[in-house]
C-alpha cells in the first residue's frame with residue numbers, strides 16, 4: 001500500500017481547519033458518559049463519531065439536506081469544505097466532468113448559506129473549490 005493523493009473538486013465554502021471545540025454541543029462518542037454506562041452498540045443520539053456526523057445531524061435537524069462536510073488535506077490534519085457536491089480523482093485516474101453538471105442553482109447556494117448560519121460560521125460566497133487529500 002502506497003500513499004494516495006486525491007484531487008477533490010467541491011462546490012461550497014472553505015472552512016479550513018475545524019475543531020470539535022468550535023461547537024459547544026459537540027460530544028464525541030468515546031467521551032460520552034451516557035453511552036459508556038449503556039450498550040456501546042446503541043448510541044444515545046447526543047454524541048457523534050466525528051465532525052462529519054455532527055454536522056450531518058445538526059443540518060438534518062434544521063431541515064437542510066444535501067449539504068455536509070467534505071474532508072480534505074489529510075487524515076492526520078483534516079481540513080473541511082462545507083459543500084453540496086464533490087468529485088474525487090485518484091492519482092493516475094482522471095475523472096471526466098461534464099461542464100453542465102457544474103451549474104449551481106440558487107437553491108443550492110441558499111442551502112449552503114443557511115448551513116453556514118446554522119453552524120455559526122462566517123458567511124462566504126460558495127464556489128467551486130479544487131483541493132487535495134492525502135490518505
Ligand SMILES: [Zn+2]
Pocket residue numbers: 029032033034035043044045046047
Ligand atoms: Zn452518547
